[in-house]
Structure formats: C-alpha cells, structure tokens
Amino acid sequence: MHDDEDERGFFAEQRPPAMRSVKPVEEKPHYLGHRQRLRERFRQAGAEALSDYEILELLLFRSIPRADTKERAKALLKRFGSLAEVLGAPEHLLREVEHIGEGAAVDLKIVAAAALRMARSEIKGREILSSWNQVLDYCRAAMAFEEREQFRILFLDKKNALIADEVQQTGTVDHTPVYPREVVKRALELSATAIVLVHNHPSGDPTPSRADIDMTKMIVETAKPLGIAVHDHIIIGKKGHASMKGLLLI
Template structure:
C-alpha cells in the first residue's frame, strides 16, 4: 500500500520546524504524544500534514503503547497509513525493544528486575491477545533464552507443564520466569494462573529447575506471583 501525500502548507512547514526546535532544545518530554507521532510520520511522508493522522492513530489504539505494539495489518486498516509510515512506527518499536532487551541480557535477571519489567511492558502490555513466554536462565541467573510459547484467544492462552519443563531440560535451564499478558489491562492473576504456576514449580523442583516467578503484564501494570506470596 502506498502512502498518500497531501501537500503541506507554509504554516504546516513552520509547525514542523517548531516541533523540531522543541525536540532539539528540550528533548522528547517537551512534545505531546500526538506531536511525537506526527513528527515520526512526517519523516516517512514529508509532504503530508500528519497531525490529523497521528491523532487518529492514538485514538484507534488507545495511546502510544497500543500503537507501537499493534501489528502491521491492524495499523494498515487506519485510513492514510501505508507501508512506509507503518514501517516507521514498527522500526521505532523494534529499536526500543532491542535497547531494553540488551539491558536485560547483560546482567543477572534478578539484579536487573526493573529493566526486565520495562522490556516486558514495552513488548506485551498492549497486545490484543494473550501471549505466553518463558524466560530461561542459567545457574548465574543470566538470560539464555526468551521463548515465545504461543498465543491464545483474547482472554486465554494455554501453558502446558510438560512442554515448559521439557524445553527447560533441552536448554539446560537452571531457572525459569513465566510471563504472560492480560489483554483486559488488569494484571490480576486468575485461579488458573496460580494453579498452573504451582504445577510447573512443583515439576521443576523434582529436576532442580527453579521457577523464580510468574509475571503477568497488563496495560494497568504488572503482577508478580512471587511478590504476592502465591508461589
């Protein structure tokens, strides 16, 4: 799909220059959310007035987080968004995740807990379906594999004890951190979340594989079953 250009007026050019000046002088904090997206889109489709499109995207996806984690096809359904502008959004998100993931990978996970939460939130908080991931750690609690185990419906994703433990054995994992998201936004664990966590922890214990935590990510925050005394 091609991005459609609409000529930018003299006032529009001046507005863009003012955004650039604010960014240069005061950083991103000086710009509103729609201005950040507006300027990003302007780099992809420079002859178009991108302010209305930026506002439409934020409305459609509920904010920057929802926009960045939306899939390509969902963004393409917004009128005016073509491959070039979608790629601009997705490359920013990919760069952010690469940066956050490097923070997690360079140090023991338990010693960089906030970095881990930042990474997971950026990647999963606004997903429209439940996604299950297992973080595999070595004996020094360094991340050896961040494994996507599968996606579910809008409100559930299956976690199978046997699959998780078998994969941990294959990778030689010493410890695991279970992760999944709640598309509803609430990170409150369900009874099923608690039960499956305990099943995996019990199975791992017999093989000297520790389950450090089960983290549930939502747009409203996160829950740690370990911190809640449920593991």
C-alpha cells in the same frame, strides 16, 4: 493634418506595452515551518519537552512527507490511548485510522521493533533479579498490546543471568495451553537453572485467574525435583502487571 489628429496619432504610437502575466508566488505549505520548529525544539530541549502527539508527529514526518501530521498523530492517540499503545498496536489496526496508510503503519512497527530490541539489550546477560524494572519494561513492551495470549519464558543460568527468552505458546484472546513438562524440558535443553514465566492478558486486567495459579503450581512442582527454580510468574496487562510471587501465590 490637424493638430488634434497629430495628438491622437502620437498617443496611439505611445501605447504602453501589454502587461506580462506574472505567476503568483507559491506559498510553502504551512506544515513545513511547523515541522522545522518541532525538530528544533526536539534538538534543543529534548524529548521531555514534547508531548506524546508531538513525538508521534516526528515519527510520521518521513512516512508522510507532504501533509500535516498533527491531526493524524492525535487521531492515533485518540484511537489507542497512549504512545506506547500506538506503537504496540497491530499493523492492520493502525491502518484503520484515517489517513494512516501502509507505509506509515509499517514505519511505526519498525520503531516499535527497535524499541523492543533496545529493551531486550538492557537485560540480556544481566543478573535478572537486580534489573527487575528493566525486565518488567521489556515484558510490557513485548506483550502488553498483543491481541492474543502469549506464554513467554525467561531462562536463567546459575547466576540468574538471562540466557534465552522464548515465546512457548500463543493462544486465543483469553487462553493459552501450557504444558509443564515441555517447559521443564526446554529449560534442561538450555541448561537453565531458573526461569521466569510471563504471559499477557489481552483484556488488560493482569489479575491471575484460577487457571493461571493452578498451571503455575504444576510447573513449580515439575521443575523443583530437577533443580530448576521458578522465580516468578508475571502477568502483563495494558495498564500494569501482577507478580504471583508478590501476591504470595507461589
């Protein structure tokens, strides 16, 4: 055998082993790092350091565990206008926003319900007239974003502490039938000595209508002989409220 044949044989025997296939390292989704950073900002700096869409992102993290929630949060705010309006929006409208499914919509409504319970606890048993800002906050949270008119009554005892909070009637987008005798009857059943009337305007404009004014005067006239005072009638809109007492209408 010639030397060149020996060399060919030698190098043939020394062929490098076949390369093993190496699995590519899977990169973690970019949103995971973003989520951790956002949580840390919330923990260290508090909610005031975050914008509305970032707070909304945090709420969506558990509902949507494997996707970027930033664009979803921004889409919700674009549709409804503010964080309060997102939480106040009906479930079926939340689900109309792209990539907001049933689970996320229900979770947002649970957060809204918890916030409403907190607001109610702020006024329950307290002297209402000295906690007026909390009363307004509660009424806005409860009614500002309802699609239909609601007529709510806050029943107070002789110390003006809240003893009951009830929705008496639910109407259409621009009208709620209210019966003064039924209002007064319920106040007597609860041994209330004063009431605060509240209803919402789904149009967003809290300006009292002529019908609102007339109905309020009828309730005042029916309640007064029985020792029940009407402290105020508050009208709630998306962007504010109107007080009939403040407007000198009662």
